[in-house]
Amino acid sequence: MNKMETVEEREAMSLHQRILADISERILSGEWAPGHRVPFEYELAQQYGCSRMTVNKALSQLAKAGLIERRRRSGSFVRRPQSQAAVLEIHDIKVEVQALGLPYSYALISRQKRKSTADDRVLLDLKQSTPVLDLTCLHRAGARPFCLEQRLISLTAVPEAADESFEEAAPGPWLVGHVPWSTAEHRIRATAAGEEVAAALEIEAGAACLAVERRTWSADHPVTQVRFTYPGDSHMLVARFTPSDGS
Amino acid sequence: MNKMETVEEREAMSLHQRILADISERILSGEWAPGHRVPFEYELAQQYGCSRMTVNKALSQLAKAGLIERRRRSGSFVRRPQSQAAVLEIHDIKVEVQALGLPYSYALISRQKRKSTADDRVLLDLKQSTPVLDLTCLHRAGARPFCLEQRLISLTAVPEAADESFEEAAPGPWLVGHVPWSTAEHRIRATAAGEEVAAALEIEAGAACLAVERRTWSADHPVTQVRFTYPGDSHMLVARFTPSDGS
DNA sequence: CCGCCTCTTATGTATATACATATTGGCGAA
DNA sequence: TTCGCCAATATGTATATACATAAGAGGCGG
Known part of the structure; x- marks a missing residue:
């Protein structure tokens, strides 16, 4: 219900949060459909100008939240909406x-x-x-x-x-x-x-x-x-x- | 309902998971009552023989799960059971x-x-x-x-x-x-x-x-x-x- | 005695690095 | 052709380090 609207808000966020928000948004908006491969950790690291560790933590969190599935050697993939839990x-x-x-x-x-x-x-x-x-x-x-x-x-x-x-x-x-x-x-x-x-x-x-x-x-x-x-x-x-x- | 029973199981866990399990258990068993101060990050790091980062990640996770509350400069404290969420x-x-x-x-x-x-x-x-x-x-x-x-x-x-x-x-x-x-x-x-x-x-x-x-x-x-x-x-x-x- | 400033302290975030581990794809032998 | 093994690759976990930040403690002046 609440999105990051202004550039200021985005800038105020930590990198970790920003990566998290960016990727969730792409998944939830449908831009990245279920099955789509999320860029590799090193690609995202390059893209955001940060270390792989930071990206790793963000992706691990998304995996825990159930939005993506991580497969060694293959990459991270968008999961289809799970059993609806509340x-x-x-x-x-x-x-x-x-x-x-x-x-x-x-x-x-x-x-x-x-x-x-x-x-x-x-x-x-x-x-x-x-x-x-x-x-x-x-x-x-x-x-x-x-x-x-x-x-x-x-x-x-x-x-x-x-x-x-x-x-x-x-x-x-x-x-x-x-x-x-x-x-x-x-x-x-x-x-x-x-x-x-x-x-x-x-x-x-x-x-x-x-x-x-x-x-x-x-x-x-x-x-x-x-x-x-x-x-x-x-x-x-x-x-x-x-x-x-x-x- | 399921607890780590054997020493083997504990040894098989990653340090991260082990710290997490140890602390949750102490809180859930009541050994550390609400309000109790969890050892400082550097103390736990010393105790488990690992770096502060590892302890930090575990404690951050416990905080996210709502079991503890972290206060800068003061330490981490056991929270009272929250509004029951399911x-x-x-x-x-x-x-x-x-x-x-x-x-x-x-x-x-x-x-x-x-x-x-x-x-x-x-x-x-x-x-x-x-x-x-x-x-x-x-x-x-x-x-x-x-x-x-x-x-x-x-x-x-x-x-x-x-x-x-x-x-x-x-x-x-x-x-x-x-x-x-x-x-x-x-x-x-x-x-x-x-x-x-x-x-x-x-x-x-x-x-x-x-x-x-x-x-x-x-x-x-x-x-x-x-x-x-x-x-x-x-x-x-x-x-x-x-x-x-x-x- | 109160308010303000500074110092200390514990956590928050990020980095570079290293090694472990699972999985895939390919290469070679049976 | 197929099985088995090896190497490449992406993630998983941990380390040491650095600097930022919030908040309490103590001292100092008005």
């Missing part, structure tokens, strides 16, 4: 609500400590039966329910969670501060609100809801599984992606 | 259906060429009234409707599209092959099926559906806007993210 940011709900200019409030609906059931083990990716904490919470924007949170926390991975009441603080931010996470998996789908969910969200049973489920692992151990249910059209996930942003 | 891959529908082991079929429901209306201009991010192509298509998995595609294509950006009937080939793959794209924006939400959508998808009006909208630009010019509607629970978007994969 960076989806999932924010803290409090921040999300406040960004809408609405007052945020949080309430704990239920809290239960128990040995994991068979269902729990599937959701949390557990192998044995271990203690878990089962929480249900409601996030409000102003007076209206904004999102229902149904969460399981593995007490094996996070024993400190057993001592937290979660009556004041939402488990999400608390966990982020207490457990480093290494992998997260998201599932996003539409569901019809069940009786309980509908009651909590103050909508009609059967209404369309957006469900976002997240599972988190830390160093190969399952930490938590959570399902956020947003009522109907009220919520939307937005993702924006520019391949050259790989920079 | 790489969401949106595949070709044909591939998606076939991955489920179901026969895929495609049908064009309507095709209309017209001057863009006010609505079209909002959807497509157009400034003036220009010709657009309005398509509605149905993707089937076996006998059942899988996904309804409602698409606008800017004929200013893609004049060749006017000559395509889109009766055999779906517009998505065709566009990918004909237009390089530079930016895409996705919106994902749950909606209740309207009359027309319900009829096309052979579901009841008001049923919960997952709607994925995508807008695509090429070099600042809007190319296409598309809305995919998936019936109810039948579909799910999955995203997986490991921060150290920023490498």
Whole structure:
């Protein structure tokens, strides 16, 4: 959406960035079609009046971003647009609500400590039966329910969670501060609100809801599984992606 | 999910990769908490017995991946886990259906060429009234409707599209092959099926559906806007993210 | 005590150089 | 003709070096 317009801007950029921008632009504009061979490193070095190392770093970065493919002995080639990927940011709900200019409030609906059931083990990716904490919470924007949170926390991975009441603080931010996470998996789908969910969200049973489920692992151990249910059209996930942003 | 287990694997890695893996691991394991100062470049260089350049490249990469923050004169610091971002891959529908082991079929429901209306201009991010192509298509998995595609294509950006009937080939793959794209924006939400959508998808009006909208630009010019509607629970978007994969 | 200047320090960027490594194309022997 | 080996080539990785730049630390004068 933003391009280098003025000569000044281009001159202000480092050579590295300039090479990167030039080449991405040619690829994205279609001037260099998929399959086209990008000039060799030494050619570009000559062209830009810089060393091969500088060009190498820029091209390596483009390769990492997926715009080009590098083949030893043959050169670098423009790749065809890959499987469309988008960076989806999932924010803290409090921040999300406040960004809408609405007052945020949080309430704990239920809290239960128990040995994991068979269902729990599937959701949390557990192998044995271990203690878990089962929480249900409601996030409000102003007076209206904004999102229902149904969460399981593995007490094996996070024993400190057993001592937290979660009556004041939402488990999400608390966990982020207490457990480093290494992998997260998201599932996003539409569901019809069940009786309980509908009651909590103050909508009609059967209404369309957006469900976002997240599972988190830390160093190969399952930490938590959570399902956020947003009522109907009220919520939307937005993702924006520019391949050259790989920079 | 996968870690370097054996000494052999570590030895096989380049120094660059090894430094990267070592530091990410310490951060992700929590050994270096948010706010912790990573050793200075020259210290790490000494520690690994390599030059500062090599360390510099590794640290720069970690900074780009968002794991650390670099401050001149002060050093590099571990950042707190950021807004959780996930790489969401949106595949070709044909591939998606076939991955489920179901026969895929495609049908064009309507095709209309017209001057863009006010609505079209909002959807497509157009400034003036220009010709657009309005398509509605149905993707089937076996006998059942899988996904309804409602698409606008800017004929200013893609004049060749006017000559395509889109009766055999779906517009998505065709566009990918004909237009390089530079930016895409996705919106994902749950909606209740309207009359027309319900009829096309052979579901009841008001049923919960997952709607994925995508807008695509090429070099600042809007190319296409598309809305995919998936019936109810039948579909799910999955995203997986490991921060150290920023490498 | 505050504001300004300078010095120090750690990172940012770029260079020339060297050697490793994968791949292609050609040459020669079976 | 085909297989196998070698040499040429483009990229991959690392080094030592140099200078730029931003920002904190400390000193100095008003």
